[in-house]
Amino acid sequence: MKIGISCYPTIGGSGAVATELGKALARKGHEVHFIVTDVPFRLGTFVDHVYIHEMDTTTYPVLRTPPYDFSLAALMANVIDEYELDILHAHYALPFAVCAFLAKQMAKRDVKVVTTLHGTDVTVLAQDLRLKQVMKLGIEKSDRVTAVSQDLIAQTKELFETDKEIECLYNFVDTDVFKPRAGDEVRKCLSRPDERVLLHISNFRPVKRICDVIQIFARVANQVNARLVLVGEGPDYNAARDLVHQLNLHNSVDFLGKQDEVAPLVDSADVLLLPSEKESFGLVALEAMACGVPVVGTIAGGIPEVVQHGETGFLSPVGDVDQMAAQVLQLLRDDELYQQFSINSRTRAQTQFHVRDKVGEYEALYLRALDEKAVKA
DSSP states (O other), rough: EEEEEEEEOOHOOOHHHHHHHHHHHHHTTOOOEESSSSSOOTOOSSOEEEEEEEOOOOOOTTSSSSOHHHHHHHHEEEEEEEHSEEEEEEEEIIIIIHHHHHHHHHOOOOOOEEEEEEEEEHHGGSSSHHHHHHHHHHHHHHSSEEESSSSHHHHHHHHHHHOOEEEEOOOOOOTTSTTTTTOOOOOOOOSOOOEEEEEESSSOGGGGOHHHHHHHHHOOOOOOOOEEEEEEEEEEHHHHHHHHHHHOOOOOOOEEEEEEOHHHHHHTTSSSEOOOOOOSSSSHHHHHTTTOOEEEEETTTTTHHHHHHTTTTEOTTTTOOOHHHHHHHHHHOOHHHHHHHHEEEEEEHHHBBBBHHHHOOOOOHHHHHHHHHHHOO
């Protein structure tokens, strides 16, 4: 198949999943075209059968901002026709599903549009009534729609009042990349031998509750020798740094900024902290589990569909930093419990969320969409 993929290039779960899906499809012999504003952060080096089409927006004196969405739709239409795409896969309702709808109207070739909903396109953007109807159009005009958790499907149907069929295709992980002992050398650089390492990775938006991460760590560090590693950047970055200094933790907290290759960092940790207020899936939790790293997080969104409370991690109500700190301490102080959680985590990632199986599910979805086209023809 010839497959087009549009996604955000910046750090975040949607871009990571879209990029890893594209690479995996290419390794299976499909021709994959990324139609993007910039090279996705996880695309990295050359991958055979992968092509990148980067948008070049023209500025006009009469317009306050460049016509981003229209330029992207036009580029999609051009790639559809020039490279004879079979599938155009939009990751995020806005702008990609809407742009894909416009592109399908413009293109000479009949292409099937698949939209994957990742979370904040529904849980945050849909709160803006000015955007809600536009997003609903993009979703309902897609030939196939998927979401990364059952919780997100329920939220989508409720918010948009739609009866559009939405299939749950969970996110995935390559357990040959995210694996135990991948971060041995990184661990030596990050911490002393007697320190336990807590890790948080996100785009530092308010829903990630980065200050809760620091409050949890402060309580843990008061009991055991520990270090907190923060990976990412975003609007709450300065607030996080201010709180670290306010709590006099600056000698025990490392801000590493945006990192493209996170597998060694994830494996270098003892516990992953994910105290999010909203989380449609929690890809970083799955990546931690693949490395055998237990997760301490919240009962929010799709997290309970990934992390099994009492088996691969612990989950608490949003904002309960005392309970989450106690759970981290329980794991760090009980070696037998920790090892069981670690084994459970790795096993669950390998058997329930392996990239091989999930890519096969997407291939089957594409083929069903194309079969519909063949029947209609």
